[in-house]
Amino acid sequence: MATVEASGSDGKGQGVETSVTYYRLEEVAERNSSKEIWLVIHGRVYDVTRFLNEHPGGEEVLLELAGADATESFEDVGHSSDAREMLKQYYIGDVHPDDLKPESGSKVPSKDNTYKSYWSYWIIPIIGAIVLGFLYRYYTSESRSS
Numbered sequence: 001m002a003t004v005e006a007s008g009s010d011g012k013g014q015g016v017e018t019s020v021t022y023y024r025l026e027e028v029a030e031r032n033s034s035k036e037i038w039l040v041i042h043g044r045v046y047d048v049t050r051f052l053n054e055h056p057g058g059e060e061v062l063l064e065l066a067g068a069d070a071t072e073s074f075e076d077v078g079h080s081s082d083a084r085e086m087l088k089q090y091y092i093g094d095v096h097p098d099d100l101k102p103e104s105g106s107k108v109p110s111k112d113n114t115y116k117s118y119w120s121y122w123i124i125p126i127i128g129a130i131v132l133g134f135l136y137r138y139y140t141s142e143s144r145s146s
């Protein structure tokens with residue numbers, strides 16, 4: 001089982017391979033100067049302080065996103081697989097589950113909406129057909145009786 005630290009302050013895994021340190025977004029946001037730069041990419045926290053001068057894309061872009069979620073910018077650049085491999089060196093932990101954007105959560109209501117729209121899509125024509133059936137029977141029975 002993973003050892004979970006609810007709020008890491010030093011980011012050390014204490015040598016346990018399976019341990020995950022969770023960081024609140026507030027903690028990440030504090031690391032936003034050139035002294036210490038943390039970034040969030042795909043829900044993972046990276047300490048890129050020592051990478052600042054080595055980044056082929058320059059230090060400015062990292063400084064701009066310091067303490068924030070850089071997922072979109074990281075993906076927009078189309079980083080190579082080598083760049084993605086490099087991420088591992090700077091990984092210090094995960095964003096606390098309570099702070100994760102409801103990416104999967106938002107799928108549930110959208111599924112619900114699809115479900116609802118699916119029903120409204122079918123129920124209206126079905127009710128319409130039933131009403132038309134009744135009207136047809138009503139008029140045909142009336143014309144027969146007169």
Ligand code: HEM
Nearest residue numbers: 046048056057061070073074077078079080082083086087
């Ligand atoms: C720890 C995070 C990051 C790592 C390890 C990383 C690594 C790299 C590497 C290895 C390259 C060379 C090209 C490649 O191999 O893809 C690169 C280029 C670049 N990176 Fe990053 N990067 C990181 C974060 C970011 C972020 C957050 C941005 C924000 C926009 C960014 C913007 C760029 C740009 C603009 C280039 C230059 C692309 C080019 O000239 O073709 N990088 N990065």
